[in-house]
Structures are given as structure tokens and as C-alpha cells.
Amino acid sequence: MAGEERLREYLKKATVDLTEARRRLAAADEPIAVVGMACRFAGAGDVNSYWDLLSEGRSAVLDEVPGGRFDLSEGVREHGVYTTRGAFLADVTGWDARFFGSSPQEALRMDPQQRLLMELTWEALEDAGTPAPSLAGSRTGVLVGFSDIMQYGRVQIEAEGTTVVTEPYLGQGGSSSVVAGRLAYHFDLRGPTLTVDTACSSSLVAVHQAGSALRRGECDLAVAGGVFLAMHPDMYINACAASMLSPDGLCKTFDARADGYVMGEGAGLVVLERLSDAVRRRHRVHAVLRGSAVNQDGRSNGLTAPSRGAQVEVIRAAHAAAGVSPDQVSYVEAHGSGTPLGDAIELGALTDVFGRRSPENPLHVGAVKTNVGHTQAAAGMAGLIKTVLVLKNGAAPPNLNFTEPSETTRGAGDIRPLTIRRDLAAARGVPLLAGVSSFGWCGTNAHLVVAAAEPTAAGTALPTLTGEPAATTSEENADLPTGPELLPVSAADPAALRERLSGLAAAVAGPDTVLADVAHTLQQGRAELEHRRAVVAVDPSVVAGALTTAIPLPAARPMAGGPRIGLLLPDTDGRTGAGAALYGVDPAYTEAADACLDALGGTADAVRAALLAPTAPAESAVTAHLAHFIAGWALAAALHHRGPRPALLTGRGIGEITAAALAGVVTPADALALVELRARPLDGWNDADLEAVVVTLPRATPHTPLLCGVTGDLLEGGCAADVDR
Structure with missing residues (x-):
């Protein structure tokens, strides 16, 4: 047995050495x-x-x-x-x-x-x-x-x-x-x-x-x-x-x-x-x-x-x-x-x-x-x-x-x-x-x-939810839906900012401009300097004009320590189609929504329809409430991908559960289960019945402490979670 063990260890080491040798030869x-x-x-x-x-x-x-x-x-x-x-x-x-x-x-x-x-x-x-x-x-x-x-x-x-x-x-x-x-x-x-x-x-x-x-x-x-x-x-x-x-x-x-x-x-x-x-x-x-x-x-x-x-x-x-x-x-x-x-x-x-x-x-x-x-x-x-x-x-x-x-x-x-x-x-x-x-x-x-450079190696970079560039070339992007893009520009002083806006306007004036590529480069590939302007553009044909218009405007400067942002997440109002504008357009939004939909199993198709079809009535209260949660969760993911980090998360109704999930109080899977449990008693009720009922997430009490999954801090009772604490 001892001989077999020595042989086994030798073969393991030989395999590791061979793998490393191959890696070095390839390198x-x-x-x-x-x-x-x-x-x-x-x-x-x-x-x-x-x-x-x-x-x-x-x-x-x-x-x-x-x-x-x-x-x-x-x-x-x-x-x-x-x-x-x-x-x-x-x-x-x-x-x-x-x-x-x-x-x-x-x-x-x-x-x-x-x-x-x-x-x-x-x-x-x-x-x-x-x-x-x-x-x-x-x-x-x-x-x-x-x-x-x-x-x-x-x-x-x-x-x-x-x-x-x-x-x-x-x-x-x-x-x-x-x-x-x-x-x-x-x-x-x-x-x-x-x-x-x-x-x-x-x-x-x-x-x-x-x-x-x-x-x-x-x-x-x-x-x-x-x-x-x-x-x-x-x-x-x-x-x-x-x-x-x-x-x-x-x-x-x-x-x-x-x-x-x-x-x-x-x-x-x-x-x-x-x-x-x-x-x-x-x-x-x-x-x-x-x-x-x-x-x-x-x-x-x-x-x-x-x-x-x-x-x-x-x-x-x-x-x-x-x-x-x-x-x-x-x-x-x-x-x-x-x-x-x-x-x-x-x-x-x-x-x-x-x-x-x-x-x-x-x-x-x-x-x-x-x-x-x-x-x-x-x-x-x-x-x-x-x-x-x-x-x-x-x-x-x-x-x-x-x-x-x-x-x-x-x-x-x-x-x-x-x-x-x-x-x-x-x-x-x-x-x-x-x-x-x-x-x-x-x-x-x-x-x-x-x-x-081969075409696949020379492709342009687009953002994903994780911040890593997506494996997508400009040619592949041509068939994707387009939406508004944020073009941030910064410089060390006002004169340099004006020069940079002017140069960028000239650079994007051509017909081959891919707005998503420009936005990604400006957001991820440029240092954030003190004097700043930003332009929101939808159509590449007008982006040069928008940048030119911004040249004489006064520059914005960052606040000391950055602004404290609060994210308020509302309850559902019964309407559907909350994700129609961003799903399939914004990569981060789409990826976050798909992750939730994949976790739903058999109800995913009905929830997807409620999320995307503004004119189609939801199959049930459960379907409508799940679609509302996913819309809020995906929107927060899209904002997070672009940089804003909320210092305060607060919500009402379904938004309360969304805030708790974003703060790490509950996992996304548990949040979906909570939404379903909350909505299930409402199926089959009419509007008059619903007006008389208020359903909320039970508040935390000293007997049921909640810990933030992000910071580990104790969260007080209530619907707000301070993620900076």
C-alpha cells in the first residue's frame, strides 16, 4: 500500500509539472x-x-x-x-x-x-x-x-x-x-x-x-x-x-x-x-x-x-x-x-x-x-x-x-x-x-x-453587469436595441474640459459612431477628474451637437465625499410592463431580470409577460407582484452598474422587500418567495376588497433582530436600511 501511495503522489506531481511545462511553452x-x-x-x-x-x-x-x-x-x-x-x-x-x-x-x-x-x-x-x-x-x-x-x-x-x-x-x-x-x-x-x-x-x-x-x-x-x-x-x-x-x-x-x-x-x-x-x-x-x-x-x-x-x-x-x-x-x-x-x-x-x-x-x-x-x-x-x-x-x-x-x-x-x-x-x-x-x-x-489585428481581437468593448467588458463587437451590436447613453467628460480645469468636449465632438461626428462604445469608453476608460460635464444622447447623429452645446456651460465639480443617494422603491400599483423600456436594451438590467426569471421556474413565462407587456393584464396578483419586484431589482442593478451607490434604501410594500434584498437582509431567492407569499392571498379579490386591505412586511422587533448581509450590522425595525452603517 505504501508503494501505491508513493506512486500516486509521484503521478500527481508529474501531472502538475507537465501542466506547468505546457503552460510555460504556450506562454x-x-x-x-x-x-x-x-x-x-x-x-x-x-x-x-x-x-x-x-x-x-x-x-x-x-x-x-x-x-x-x-x-x-x-x-x-x-x-x-x-x-x-x-x-x-x-x-x-x-x-x-x-x-x-x-x-x-x-x-x-x-x-x-x-x-x-x-x-x-x-x-x-x-x-x-x-x-x-x-x-x-x-x-x-x-x-x-x-x-x-x-x-x-x-x-x-x-x-x-x-x-x-x-x-x-x-x-x-x-x-x-x-x-x-x-x-x-x-x-x-x-x-x-x-x-x-x-x-x-x-x-x-x-x-x-x-x-x-x-x-x-x-x-x-x-x-x-x-x-x-x-x-x-x-x-x-x-x-x-x-x-x-x-x-x-x-x-x-x-x-x-x-x-x-x-x-x-x-x-x-x-x-x-x-x-x-x-x-x-x-x-x-x-x-x-x-x-x-x-x-x-x-x-x-x-x-x-x-x-x-x-x-x-x-x-x-x-x-x-x-x-x-x-x-x-x-x-x-x-x-x-x-x-x-x-x-x-x-x-x-x-x-x-x-x-x-x-x-x-x-x-x-x-x-x-x-x-x-x-x-x-x-x-x-x-x-x-x-x-x-x-x-x-x-x-x-x-x-x-x-x-x-x-x-x-x-x-x-x-x-x-x-x-x-x-x-x-x-x-x-x-x-x-x-x-x-x-x-x-x-x-x-x-x-x-x-x-x-484579427476582427475578433479588434472588437470594441461594451459593459456588462459585472463591469467586465462583454464579448461583443460593434458589428454584433448593430442588431441590438438602442437607448439613451450617458457620456461623462471630465478634465483637470475648465479650459481643458472645453478642449476635451470640443475634441470629443469632432471625434464622434462621423457616421460610424457607435454610441454604446463611446459611452462605455468614457464611463470605464477615463479617469474621473475634477471639472465635469455630462451629456445624455439617444441618437448618434446629434451627439456631436450636444457635446458642442455643452462646451460653454459651467463645469460641475464633485461634492466632498460624494453625494449621499437614497433609493426609494414603491409598492405595486397593479400595472404591468414596468420593464418594457429597459429589458433587452440595457445589458445590466436585462441580466439582473433574467437571473430572477430563471429562479422562478414554471411561473417565469407569465411573469416575463407581465414585466414586458404594458397592455396585457397580469394572470394573477402573484404574477403582477413578482414582475414589480423584478423591475425594481433590475433597475437597481442597472444603476449600480453605472456607478451610483445608494447610502439609504427604503421602500413600501413590494418596494420594502426589494430594499431588504438590496441591503442584503434577505437573498434575492428569499425575496421572491416573500413576494409570492405576500401576494398569494390577494388572488381572486376584487378592487373593492383590495382597497380595504393593507398588507406589509412584518417589522423587525427586538425579539426578531435582522442583520445586514453586507455589513453585518444590526438593522433597527422599519423599512429603511442604511447601507453605510
Whole structure:
């Protein structure tokens, strides 16, 4: 017997170990969903305007450094600076320190790159439908690409003298380790947090690391990205000394005239989640990261010289991780720095990997640096966000500054840098696939394989009774009844509220607006800030006008501690059809009513008819009273789902029983039984008889104490239950 017991225990352990091994193997190949995005690039203040810039074929390059940044005249005179052109953000100094809870002194000493990342983290999480405050204490990772030479610290020292180094905030404000750490600290995120510096490939390496952390189960959500701002003239002095910048300030990737890149500024963040979790939670999916790889040049032709062999290896490794073949990939966003050597090596590597393709299946190659310049540590994010937008739109915009193909380009065959807009088609049996490359001058290379989101994964989210998003897409919602929707909008101050109302009005003005989706996003996917307005809308065609009308109206502000709400539940008046307006329209109401009806058994059909048919007389008093209880119970569930929590529940007659059930004094099943017992003596009585009879729920007495099932507190006799006690 002892031997059998040992064998049994061994088999149990082996089964558990096998199950865990299978789970880990499955997790190792888990696709990663991009559920949120935010960016700032030159000429583009957000993701939508970024796509507008790219799809319209515009360049964001300016002739001079914006005023107030730094003066390059001395660099031109004395240090060999031969270009002042660049793709710059319009404003890098403005920041709402009060909104982010920073003191004026801390804000002053904080690197603008850190400030920008804080803004984008808030925006990316909102885009993911996950308000930043809701993640406090969560297993959310933060991985940020950042490569800087203490620009902002030097700017302050030169402006204010060396005494500024005695301020503690200076070190925190300029430290690269704090870049990711500050985001985790401010938003109280508890997952893996680190700053990645591999120069130009930093942000794509950060995305790779974030995906790995998600697959290993180290976090449940991850924010990944990168940032770069040019704040000191030494950036130009050093780049010109190394002949990295194009003299005419144009990035001419894959062109015969390629002679360097143009300096660019920007930042981008993506919110990542395991695809299975995103689908289960009904989060919108922008695209799917199928696989990625990172490697190193090792000893090549020089520290900063790219390696064709290493680029081939990293792309093939990413394909292997994604489980795809080269001929299934329709588009690659190249590193595309616009240097003669770099372009030739990269096209050679692409030819080695993708060269065996038919003319009917060419590989289209993009180069975003021709639009927004080389954004250094944020370059990978410029490429990744562009690629996600290409997949979402099914089309790739042209590269700029391409007039004469280089010799390598002419010899690349069906590896074709884009000269015009191209519609993309997926290979048979797979979603539309693309690759993104980013190569650091330190020799660290990264490549991602990105897939268009499947329709089921890209569906919109609708609320359910439990607060979890329902497994419903917008297409499925088209056949559901529609009803009034509450659209709450809030902001940190009145001016921001007006701006937000205006922006929302513009966003919902299109014919494809699904009102339920908009309402759910505003109710569940946005933080509740101090200044608020709300609009009730029934028809999507008029919601934009209603929001516009609300713009000049004064904002409402929350009461200290919130309002105390009382819910009064009346007795039945004999009429039927109380649920006709909400049943089948409001998901929370319908689910709560169905749960009650399911508990009734054989009488359910008659009660349902009394609940829904206003013109049909009830079969009996029992039927009418049960329908009335269910209407009150379901209405309370619908209100609870939308947020209001009553501090006081009171009722009369049937409403008294409903209040007792809502307060936890009795279970819903017991409440239904009480209603039936209360109504049964009334069956067969006429109206005159009923007028002479008053039936109420017996009051609690000291001899029959009632305890609240929610709080455990003793409830005094009477029909009111204070659920805050």
C-alpha cells in the first residue's frame, strides 16, 4: 500500500509539472497585443495627426532650431556645424505640473523628456481604455528607451551656474535611471521597470523586453517606448563632426543622393498586453506583435558600422519567434538612416532574407526618417507606430526625397522602397504582416514582426453587469436595441474640459459612431477628474451637437465625499410592463431580470409577460407582484452598474422587500418567495376588497433582530436600511 501511495503522489506531481511545462511553452509563444498608443513627433501632436502627416506625404523638417531652444550660430562659426535644419516639436517647455502633482521646483529641474513621457503614458493608457489611476499597485511594467548626454542638466548649469548642482531635484531630473522609474513611481506601477540605452535601437529593444516580460508572467500589462529631444547645441556639433547629418537637411533613404540624416525629435509609447488577456477583457487591439529578436554586431568593420550578417540574423530570428516565413511579410519599416553605407548594408540584408520573391509579391519598404527625421532613442517607436497604422489602414505611404534609386536599390529586385502609396495585401492564410527594424550605432539590433489585428481581437468593448467588458463587437451590436447613453467628460480645469468636449465632438461626428462604445469608453476608460460635464444622447447623429452645446456651460465639480443617494422603491400599483423600456436594451438590467426569471421556474413565462407587456393584464396578483419586484431589482442593478451607490434604501410594500434584498437582509431567492407569499392571498379579490386591505412586511422587533448581509450590522425595525452603517 505504501508503494501505491508513493506512486500516486509521484503521478500527481508529474501531472502538475507537465501542466506547468505546457503552460510555460504556450506562454513562450504568446502573441502580444498593442492595446494603446500615444506619440508626439514633429508636425504631429498625436497618433491621428501622425498618420495624416505620413499619408499626406508631408515633411516635418524646419530650416532652423525653434526660438528659445539653443543658438547654433557659434557652432556654425567655430565648430564646423554645417546644417541647422531639423524636425522639432513645437513646444517642449509647457507642462501641467499641478496635474501631475509636481512642485514648481521639481518641475523646473525635471528633464523635459521625462515630462513628455508622463504625458504620453497618461494618453496611451487612455487610448487603451485603462485609466492610469486604475492601475495603481498593479503588475504593470515600464520599459523606456532613452539615450542622452545630460543635455538638460548642462543647459541649467550654463544658464544658472554650477550652484544648481546642489539642488537634489537636478540629479533626479536628469538621471537616465529615473526616466522609467519616475513613470512607475508616479502611476504606482509595480512590474519590471528599466531604462534601456542601445542608442538608436533603444525603444524597439524596450518593446522586445516588454514582450518577454509579459510572456514570462512578470507583468500583466506593460508600457514601452522611447523619447528624444534636442536641447543643447553639442548634439549638432558632435553629429556634424562625425559627418552623420545631411548637409541639406533631408533624409534621402535609399536614394543615390543619400548623405546622412536630419535631426528629429519625438516620443512614442505603446501599451502591451498578452493577446489572450486582451481578447478576454475585450480590449481594442491595434495590432499584434507576433515575435521579436535582438542581437549584436560584435566585432564588425567598426564600432558604429552596421553588420549585414547581424541584420540578417536578427530578422530571421524574429521570423522564427513569430512562426512566419519571409514570403508572408508584405511590408518592412526600415531603420533607413539615409547614409550611403547604412542604406546599402540594410538593403543587402533585406535582399538576403526576402530576396526570393516573385514580382507579384514584392516587399514594400518604408522609411519614416524621411518624414520626421532621426529621432534617436525614439526612432524605433516612430517606425513601430507607423507600421501599426499601415496595418490598420491596409496601405503604406511613400517615402520622401526619393528621386534616383541608389545602385543597391536598383539591384534589390523585388525589395522595393516605396515611391508612391501602395495598398497592401496579406498572404494567403495569414493576417497582413509587417516587420520593423531598428539598429543602434553601438551594434545592438532589433526586429519585430507585427500582424494586423484579427476582427475578433479588434472588437470594441461594451459593459456588462459585472463591469467586465462583454464579448461583443460593434458589428454584433448593430442588431441590438438602442437607448439613451450617458457620456461623462471630465478634465483637470475648465479650459481643458472645453478642449476635451470640443475634441470629443469632432471625434464622434462621423457616421460610424457607435454610441454604446463611446459611452462605455468614457464611463470605464477615463479617469474621473475634477471639472465635469455630462451629456445624455439617444441618437448618434446629434451627439456631436450636444457635446458642442455643452462646451460653454459651467463645469460641475464633485461634492466632498460624494453625494449621499437614497433609493426609494414603491409598492405595486397593479400595472404591468414596468420593464418594457429597459429589458433587452440595457445589458445590466436585462441580466439582473433574467437571473430572477430563471429562479422562478414554471411561473417565469407569465411573469416575463407581465414585466414586458404594458397592455396585457397580469394572470394573477402573484404574477403582477413578482414582475414589480423584478423591475425594481433590475433597475437597481442597472444603476449600480453605472456607478451610483445608494447610502439609504427604503421602500413600501413590494418596494420594502426589494430594499431588504438590496441591503442584503434577505437573498434575492428569499425575496421572491416573500413576494409570492405576500401576494398569494390577494388572488381572486376584487378592487373593492383590495382597497380595504393593507398588507406589509412584518417589522423587525427586538425579539426578531435582522442583520445586514453586507455589513453585518444590526438593522433597527422599519423599512429603511442604511447601507453605510
